[in-house]
Structure formats: structure tokens, C-alpha cells
Amino acid sequence: MARGLSRADISDDILSRWRELEARSLEGNAYLSPHFVMPAARHLNPDADLVFVLVSRSGDSGDELCGLGVFERRHGDRHFPLPYWRAYKSRHSFLTGILVDARFPEAVLDACFAFLKQERLAIDFPECLAEGKLADHLRQAAARGGWLWESRYEINRAFMVPDRCGDSYIDATVSPKSRKRLRSQANRLAQQGEMSWQLSRGEDPDCVERLLELEHMGWKGEEGTSLRAGSGDEAFFRAMVAGFSGERRIFFTELRVGGEVIASTVNLISGKRGFAFKMGWNPAFAPFSPSILNVLELTRQAGTELAELELVDSGAGEGSFVDKLWEGRYTVAAGAFRHASLPGPVLGGIRFLRQLRDRLR
Structure with missing residues (x-):
């Protein structure tokens, strides 16, 4: 079951379960930790319209948090001219994504995409991992749910083991x-x-x-x-x-x-x-x-x-001095998922606006 909460709905109990989820997530992401997101939302983005998408399952001791994504409701901009949701990224965040319980990745992501389909036309992910276990499960869940990925760019990021x-x-x-x-x-x-x-x-x-x-x-x-x-x-x-x-x-x-x-x-x-x-x-x-x-x-x-x-992410861009010290590389991408059911005329209008933008540039 997936549901959306506002920042005012995030109780101490949810924060506790959020911390537990982070510890057993498929891939660690410090920028999705409650220790990072909540201070950033409070001090850096106090006016942002944030939605916390929680995926839970019923267990012997009550509901268990199995997935969590933080999104910002956005109006149309140069990336997407219609209202959409954007994975939360503060000015001090170097990676976006979703926290997914390593035990139930398929069920969590299917529930998450099903919820997102009801809400918005596109889901934007700036600076997300384009390879690894989470990326593979995201692509598979998106395909099952009828979502299409549109990439804006990809870069290589250094890491060390x-x-x-x-x-x-x-x-x-x-x-x-x-x-x-x-x-x-x-x-x-x-x-x-x-x-x-x-x-x-x-x-x-x-x-x-x-x-x-x-x-x-x-x-x-x-x-x-x-x-x-x-x-x-x-x-x-x-x-x-x-x-x-x-x-x-x-x-x-x-x-x-x-x-x-x-x-x-x-x-x-x-x-x-x-x-x-x-x-x-x-x-x-x-x-x-x-x-x-x-x-x-x-x-x-x-x-x-x-x-x-298992590794340390440099958070650095291509060409930094860390590139010369750390040989590990993985791909970080920026792009958006849009649902294939988006009406043809709407897609045509989006393409026209993008083409017009590019010509004006």
C-alpha cells in the first residue's frame, strides 16, 4: 500500500521507521536519509511543496515501512511544460532516488509507480544512479507499469572501494x-x-x-x-x-x-x-x-x-581531481518517467514546446 503525506504528517514514529528502512535498503543513499532530508527541507526549502510517498506492508507487529520517496510538486518548466513531480534534491544533494527495502523491491516499486500514476504526468529524477540493483529494479517496474524513461543527460561519477x-x-x-x-x-x-x-x-x-x-x-x-x-x-x-x-x-x-x-x-x-x-x-x-x-x-x-x-561515492563531477585518484565509475543520469497513457495530443504539445524552446536557444 502506498500513500502520500505532507511534511507536517511526518511524525516521530515515521522518522523512526524511516531510519530502520534506510538501514536495510537495497542501496544506501545518505541524501534520502531522514537525517539529511528533514534538516534540508526545514532550512533550505521551507516553501517547497513536498510529498512523502510511503509504501507499507502489514506485518505481525503492525505496518512496516518498505519504501519511501520524497518528491516536490512542480509547475511546468523547461524540463516539462506541465505540472509534474520531481524527486527531492536540495542544493546540497548529490543523488536522488527511492529507498527500497531489499527484501521486497518488486512489490515496493510496483506500488510506488501505481500511486504516482494517479497523481502526475511525469516523475523527474535529477542525478539518480543509472546502474546497479536499484536502477535495474526501477526499469523493470517502470516497464511493468507502462512508464517510459526519457533521459536528459548522463555523466560518470568516481567512487572508490x-x-x-x-x-x-x-x-x-x-x-x-x-x-x-x-x-x-x-x-x-x-x-x-x-x-x-x-x-x-x-x-x-x-x-x-x-x-x-x-x-x-x-x-x-x-x-x-x-x-x-x-x-x-x-x-x-x-x-x-x-x-x-x-x-x-x-x-x-x-x-x-x-x-x-x-x-x-x-x-x-x-x-x-x-x-x-x-x-x-x-x-x-x-x-x-x-x-x-x-x-x-x-x-x-x-x-x-x-x-x-563497500564503496565511497565521490559526489564529484567529471574532470575533478578525484577522477585521477579513484578509478571506480558509475553512471549518474537525469531524466523523467512519463506514463505511456499520456494522451497523444498532450505529448505532441510537449514536443512542440521543447522544439520551440530549443529553437529560441
Whole structure:
């Protein structure tokens, strides 16, 4: 059974069952965690018309939450000129999708698509995984329900597998020229003071403050896009960190020189997957590439520090420096499902408007 709720309907009981669902979902997704969605909705998108689609089944101890998707009701725009629903994506989200209980993927997605068919003409998914178990089940459920997928674009995103990492992994993935340059930068940086690196689990107030400060120091601060640049963004971040920290599903990495932290990252955990979220560095040390050296050390030690994770999603775009460090790749797509029963004249009007838009561009 699937039903739609507003944000005002999300009770503490639903939040508890949501957390349990995330832990047993087919694929982890930190950006669909209640620890992420609820602070983001409150502080980043307070006026968004959100719909929480819950799929439940009856069990011995009552209804059990087996699937959950968060969508935003949208009016027509350049992607779709008619009203539609869009998978929720805040400005700090790097992946959308649906949480699906690994035990019942077919039943959950069939119920979800059946519910969505009653509500809107199209369901938009920006930045969703286009491969893997969830993507396969989504395509199969869509085909069963008469939905068609229309892709706007696809990109490759880097990830790492911790149990494959270490010095030999770095030697195999980073070119000799790049390794030589990084060693030179590390040696020159060490001349500024003793170097050290640390990974910290859970909430450390000092780590939080240093990350916020370092991220704001760089170009994001100058452009007004850092977490500290907006009160809503910083409030979201602090609330989000507190939620993940309560379950020890967050970790920071820090690179120090002479006792001073010059580069930092914050990373989230959902299920058996990690998600690189934000990073910052001190621009005064930019000639030494401190942020790259920080991620390089994480790559070197991930097999020990993150042994329980099956992979860590970089969240980075194509061409980033992480592409040169992490060899894993999967496809992230943006597109929409529309139902095949959409009347022909409506589809023709949509195509005409898109063609007109393209000509005007």
C-alpha cells in the first residue's frame, strides 16, 4: 500500500521507521536519509511543496515501512511544460532516488509507480544512479507499469572501494608523473612543519567548526556558496551532522601541518556506502594542493579505516581531481518517467514546446 503525506504528517514514529528502512535498503543513499532530508527541507526549502510517498506492508507487529520517496510538486518548466513531480534534491544533494527495502523491491516499486500514476504526468529524477540493483529494479517496474524513461543527460561519477585501496592501488591508478608531483608537494609541505592525518568518526565540534571555516576560506566563500555564507545552509549542516552523528554515520578527515588543520572533508554513511559531502582547505597552502593530499591519504588508509563500506561515492563531477585518484565509475543520469497513457495530443504539445524552446536557444 502506498500513500502520500505532507511534511507536517511526518511524525516521530515515521522518522523512526524511516531510519530502520534506510538501514536495510537495497542501496544506501545518505541524501534520502531522514537525517539529511528533514534538516534540508526545514532550512533550505521551507516553501517547497513536498510529498512523502510511503509504501507499507502489514506485518505481525503492525505496518512496516518498505519504501519511501520524497518528491516536490512542480509547475511546468523547461524540463516539462506541465505540472509534474520531481524527486527531492536540495542544493546540497548529490543523488536522488527511492529507498527500497531489499527484501521486497518488486512489490515496493510496483506500488510506488501505481500511486504516482494517479497523481502526475511525469516523475523527474535529477542525478539518480543509472546502474546497479536499484536502477535495474526501477526499469523493470517502470516497464511493468507502462512508464517510459526519457533521459536528459548522463555523466560518470568516481567512487572508490575501500578494500582495494592502499599504496598499490595508488601506484596503479595515479600516473608516475602525478605521483612524483604529489610527493614533491608533500615534501615541501613537510618543511612548513610536522605533517599528520586523522580520520574522526562521529560529531566532533572542533571538526565541524574547522570544516565550516576552511570551506568558507576558499572560492566558495568568495562566491557566496559556502555553507557559512548563508544562515540557512549552516543551520542545515549543523542539524544534519547532529543527526548522522547520533548513529556514528559521519566521519571527518583532516590534514595537519605543524598542528594546524589545513584541509578537511566531511563524509556521510548510509547502509554500506559512504558519501563524500564537503571539503575545505586553507588557500595559503594552495601551492601544496592540501585538499588533494588529504584525499590521497584517505585513499591510502581506506582499507583499514573504512573496511565496513563497500564503496565511497565521490559526489564529484567529471574532470575533478578525484577522477585521477579513484578509478571506480558509475553512471549518474537525469531524466523523467512519463506514463505511456499520456494522451497523444498532450505529448505532441510537449514536443512542440521543447522544439520551440530549443529553437529560441
